[in-house]
Amino acid sequence: MTQGEPPSRTPRSRPTMREVAALAGVAIKTVSRVVNGVPTVDPAIAARVREAADKLGYRPNLTASSLRRGDGRTATVGMLVEDAANPFSAALTRTVENVARGRGSLVLVGSLDEDPARERELAQALIDRRVDGLVIVPAGRDHSYLISEQRSGTCMVFVDREPSLLDADAVVSDNRQGSVTAIEHLLKSGHRRIAYLGDQVTISTAAQRFDGYRHALELAHIEYDAEIVRHVGSSESAAIAATEELLALPDAPTALFTSQNFVTIGAVRALRALGLQDTVAHVGFDDFPLADILSPGISVIAQDIERLGRTAAEMLFRRLDGDESPTSTVTVPTRLIERGSGEITAAGPVG
Amino acid sequence: MTQGEPPSRTPRSRPTMREVAALAGVAIKTVSRVVNGVPTVDPAIAARVREAADKLGYRPNLTASSLRRGDGRTATVGMLVEDAANPFSAALTRTVENVARGRGSLVLVGSLDEDPARERELAQALIDRRVDGLVIVPAGRDHSYLISEQRSGTCMVFVDREPSLLDADAVVSDNRQGSVTAIEHLLKSGHRRIAYLGDQVTISTAAQRFDGYRHALELAHIEYDAEIVRHVGSSESAAIAATEELLALPDAPTALFTSQNFVTIGAVRALRALGLQDTVAHVGFDDFPLADILSPGISVIAQDIERLGRTAAEMLFRRLDGDESPTSTVTVPTRLIERGSGEITAAGPVG
DNA sequence: TCCCGGTCAGTCAACGTTGTCTCAGCGTGG
DNA sequence: CCACGCTGAGACAACGTTGACTGACCGGGA
Incomplete structure (x- = not known):
């Protein structure tokens, strides 16, 4: 731990337009015009103003500006995700940030940790800061609390999960079809006894993915067996335990098929611990870093996160630009990535 | 793509204290008092105000509030990271968010992509929005542009990399010592010819890690050989190419020792492609998800990201609380995690 | 010469909120 | 019975900025 000077001797407050105006010998309004690039200012005066601003280290106060301006825009959008630290949320945030940057906006993030109360709290906190719009990966199952905000003119787009009890735009992955694809892929390799391991079905995406699983089995005339279906949470450890249980069954x-990131990783760990990674076929929903480097590589149904985020952000900004069309839900297709684990045949390892 | 109603029939603007006051039949100031929980309000009147506020869906305008308030605080902190999507930045952001939440603050994030110009731009954008403070993982090598902001009272803490040409608080990992530990660990397994693969040394952390590498060799009286040292960028592909080159050397x-996340992963890929993952020892700087699940597991020098972020956020808030002590740089220790790849002996695979 | 239109800087009020001050009303004690 | 202090609500101005308007000045056409 090294040491230096105190960070600021004279913590005098930030210069305002008033001070710039005084130094340049003009009216505040003229400073405002120069700062905002209004062309009807004498170039000589404008130069004097800019010089004064630079000298004082003047920076416009966007909060004051947004308060006064007609539209009240803050050039800030709010983003509520499950957990800013997890790869899905992080990638989504980054994509939204990119679109926002193109529009001169910044992103306020909040992590919900699957807590509906936190969702409400943070949504309110964002609204209190007058963000121009909201991108939400919701935790709760009741978004009616947002109806009044929507009426008050706050735009919002839901991502990954659709809103409940609220009519709003949404962008979601084609979860059901993704699951169907996964199961059909496994069926192709001769599997008839395919276990399902997923998140709690109270989470809508988990419900949809589970639904796809059942649907695909039905199409193949395979009877549903609740014994090889587990709705664990989204924790690795629960997934490990469940996987071990499943594989210890007499009729294993x-x-x-694992329908969520952490569940997939838990299953991978369990399979490797049991030495069954080359024997039991495995397809996961959601791609994850380094899935390709394992042996076997883990076959997954990948979501197009970039497209989810970009589409959501673009919808939001379109609304902010005055789009009044009916709300819509955009479904983004998923993609099967074959890496080895999903191509293990029912008889044993491939090749 | 499904359809619904337009999101808001009457996009009337948000109710203000004025309207709440009118409905409750009191003065605006009284509404302000109720909203802010000032106790000297008659309970009956307070109840009437709250009722009116609920009825109108009133939400306080924090931007107006912060403008008027004496301290001008916005309850928002800015966070500039390398890339919100990468695991290190994401984890750091989340930690800062957690501390901020405890203080009623939200976090505005921006990704710099190692671009100094972007760093300046985004720092200005955050300051224009009057964030209370800044947590910065800097991209540039000249932070003098922040001196005036610091003087104007904006608090800032640097993380992961120290500020240049600016006196400010910082929290960094003990990069040099981490490298020394890594090299000494490899030496212990009998290695004498240890390659270095890292990011460009213009990045201060890379320089420090490289410095540790050289220092450890010196301590062991091993001559430095520039032929087995590569300063590639932080891209996986460059690391793969460099690793292949190194291992093709006559005196391979x-x-x-790989001194950065993506470089480590590139090296892992290259080693596996060459079938040398059990022959060539490998220690990486920075942990990464699933490093333990590979075979062999990848031994790493792990940074304590949680502690980096938490310490930085706490320093920031201490400054915001009026701490005027001299600036300081806190060094956070790293930790060697043995997983297999780092324990391969010079003769061949371990065990 | 005068008037008119155009150009461009300045004045004023307002955005939504809160700090400061005022003042009405009440109870208390001399 | 009155002066006094106290409680609690309202009036007013201000935070830093911008929208709407005003008004000074200039050049050109009648």
Whole structure:
């Protein structure tokens, strides 16, 4: 731990337009015009103003500006995700940030940790700061508390999960079809006993993915067996335990479908611990870093996170630009990535 | 794509204290008092005000409030990271968010992508929005542009990399010592020819880590050989190419030290492609998800990201609380995690 | 010469809120 | 019975900025 000077001797407050105006010998309004690039200012005066501003280290106060301006825009959007630290949320945030940057906006982030109360709290906190719009990966199942905000003119777009009890734009992955694709892929390799391991079905995406699983089995005339279906949370440890249980069954599954990131990783760990990674087929929903480097590589149904985020942000800004069309839900397709684990045949390892 | 109603029939603007006051039949100031929980309000009147506020869906305008308030605080802090999507930045952001939440603050994030111009731009954008403070993982090598902001009372803390040409608080990992630990660990397994693969040394952390590498060799009386040292960028592909080159040398290294996340992953890929993952020892700087699940597991020098972020945020808030002590740089220790790859002996695989 | 239109800087009020001050009303004690 | 202090609500101005308007000045056409 090294030491230096105190960070500021004279913590005098920030210069305002008033001070710039005084130094340049003009009216405040003229400073305002120069700062905002209004062309009807004499170039000589404008130069004097800019010089004064630079000298004082003047920076416009956007909060004051947004308060006074007609539209009240703050050039800030709010983003509520599950957890800013997890790869899905982080990638989504980054994409939204990119679109926002193109519009001169910054992003305020908040992590919900699957807590509906926190969702409400943070949404309110964002609204209190008068963000121009909200991008939400919701935690709760009741968004009616946002109706009044929507009426008051706050734009909002839901991502990954659709809103409940609220009519709002949304962008979601085609979860059901993704699951169907996964199961059909496993069926192709001769599997008939395919276990399902997923998040709690109270989470809508988990419900949709589970629904896809059942639907695909039905199409293949395979009877649904609740014994090889587990709705664990989204924790790795729960997934590990469940995987071990499933594989210890007398009539153990020959293939695994895991419908969420952490569940997939838990299953991978369990399979490797049991030495079954080359014996039991496995397809996961959601891609994850380094899935390709494992052996076997983990086959996944990948979501197009970049497209989810970009679409959501673009919808939001379109609304901010005055788009009054009916709300819509955009479905983004998923993609099967074959890496080895999903291509293990019912008889044993591939090749 | 499904359809619904337009999101808001009457986009009337948000109710203000004035309207609440009118409905409750009191003065605006009284509404202000109720909203701010000032106790000297008649309970009956307070109840009437609250009722009116609820009825109108009133939400305080924090931007107006912060403008008027004496301290001008916005309850918002700015966070500039390398890339909100990468695991290090994401984890750091989340930690800062957690501390901020405890203080009623939200976090505005911006990604710099190692671009100094972007750093300046975004720092200005955050300051224009009057964030209370800044947490910065800097991209540039000249932070003098922040001196005037600091003088104007904006608090700032640097993380991961120290500020240049600016006197400010910082929290960094003990990069040099981390490297020394890594190299000494490899030496212990009998390695004498240890390659270095890292980011450009213009990045201060890379320089420090490289410095640790050289220092450790010196301590062990091993001559430095520039031939087995590569300063590639932080891209996986460049790291793959460099690793392949190194291992194709006539006098190839028996161990690899990679000083950055993506470089480590590139090296892992290259080693596996060459089938040398069990032959060439490898220690990486920075932990990464699933490093433990590979075979062999990748031994790393792990940074304590949680502590970096928490310490930085706490320093920031201490400054905001009026701490005027001299600036300081806190060094956070790193930790060696043995997982297999770093324990391969010079003769061949361990065990 | 005068008037008119155009150009461009300045004045004033307002955005939504809160700090400061005022003042009405009440109870208390001399 | 009155002066006094206290409680609690309202009036007013101000935070830093911008929208709407005003008004000074200039050049050109009648």
